[in-house]
Amino acid sequence: MYVAVKGGEKAIDAAHAWLAERRRGAKEVPELSIAQIREQMTLAVNRVMAEGSLFDPDLAALAIKQARGDLIEAVFLIRAYRTTLPRFGYTLLVETAKMDCIRRISATFKDAPGGQVLGPTFDYTHRLLDFKLAAEGSLPDAPKAEPHIGPVPHITEFLNKEDLIQQEPANDKEPRDLTREPLDLPADRALRLQSLTRGDEGFVLGMAYSTQRGYGRNHAFVGELRIGTCAVEMEIPELGFAIEIGEVELTECETVNQFTGSKTEPPQFTRGYGLVFGQTERKAISMALVDRALRWKELGEENVGAPAQDEEFVLYHADNIQATGFLEHIKLPHYVDFQSELELVRKMRAEAMGTMQEAAE
Template structure:
């Protein structure tokens, strides 16, 4: 992201002081604590962690407080901090089928193993402002216990061969790391999933929505949508087996789409996948739609829609880079503008001179 140039130190320091005052707000109101943001604005915290590629709810809450609630600025702060951290190990792939779920639904089955677990969601609210919350001491409901393991809703379909299996790519190649190496297009699926996971939620939502409005050849169903805690494991150099080092909160969506097949190959449903930090259900759903759209060439589909073009759908979704490139327009461009100003003056003088010459010639001919 572009950073403001040096200069005008007194003005810059005054601006920082004004920012600190704006961040604090009315001193008659208790200061907002980081723990309050972490515990009570969990969805916003999850979004910042996802777009920063760093799972740390406490630091994400700190970044949000520092950024006055600006999610993109907070993601920028958290990404900048992330670059200072050493990488001491690589974890094993997380197993979302072993997730300790607090919510899991499927839109394709009414009755399924593990049941429909509605959990915390806005889906069943009336979207009416709760003015009672303006009064202190609003009651808080206790969270009910949930099962340790909830079977994947698509497992039976996969066993019957009705939906494509989840298998590693041919040769099981090492996935690229987009946080260390610049993306090189075309990206493998493991690369574009990384970019979508940390892309701006609004952008991914718009791309996913475009596929539903006809700008891709998909007909999606939410097969398994879940959120909860997943164990993180790694294999230390001293051991030959994985150990659990903690757990992270994730939201996963497995979308099934229209089937593919041919005269030789039996038709099956295809999949789109979305996985994000925190409680990011809308982002995970949209991500799964875009993932499936980007797989169009794999199934021999026409790929003329925006959401199916990697170099359109992916890089523009980086909220920090996009914000930086747009906001750098606020910085001084005196020299560039002066050169263009002189050029346009010269061009206008040339046009006026030609017009005057043409008028004199016409007068002399008369």
């Protein structure tokens, strides 16, 4: 006799208890603290903040701990939390020209005011496993230089002065908000950039790489990459002026791309732009390349049918929370759909075999 399986609730509770146990791992190993993750897994924390669209290193560290290091799961925890937060208002634009830089490099000029600052980078490390890190030990202090005093102007500003790069005139148009309105195409650049900055790093990287390999090539130079902290200011209506409410770490990348021109307009370079929370330079550079590829229409270029030029394709598939949810949902029960197909295939086979037999007779 058959008894239908019951007790889903009990099974779920038991699965969650087991998950908690596995998350903790062997009890004789000390538990990770949020501070340890925040301080020592910083780039993971940055990625979770960037794709979670919430600048809060402690919460991102907590999410990483809760997600057992699964960064997409951590991003999901942050997004689900973020969406419940009330909105008090909007900050003023962040002035990246006033960024307190820890890293600032240009691939287009050997030197420029503000200088080239390598900062904390993996770039010139030899990728050899450092077995010393396996043992705990003290770390000598890094050498210090006098900090640069004075503004660090954007490299593209120099090109701007000579009219050598296409202007990006400021406008006061209120940008649409990807998280408060349904995505509606065609999307303007502000909306595309919102989508890219929270898009999956792997997806944006793959798209950017495809442009370099010829799928919508746009000849990008890293005009400038800068990482540092910027003040966040907000206008307080009761006060009548803006006050600083905190600061965020940002990575900004401006690319100088292939030039355009026509009979009426002399040749000019164009730009791509990336701005991402935290030290996240792979993402920021990728974002700038994809941004540039998506601008084909406004820059009067040809659509060569490259994936990175396809706004609908990029914007609908960049979000890893949407993607992973839908991908993983296929492990949910589909007995009913499957049964309906099973029954149809059986019926069609019976009919087909009947016809074949008739034909043979």
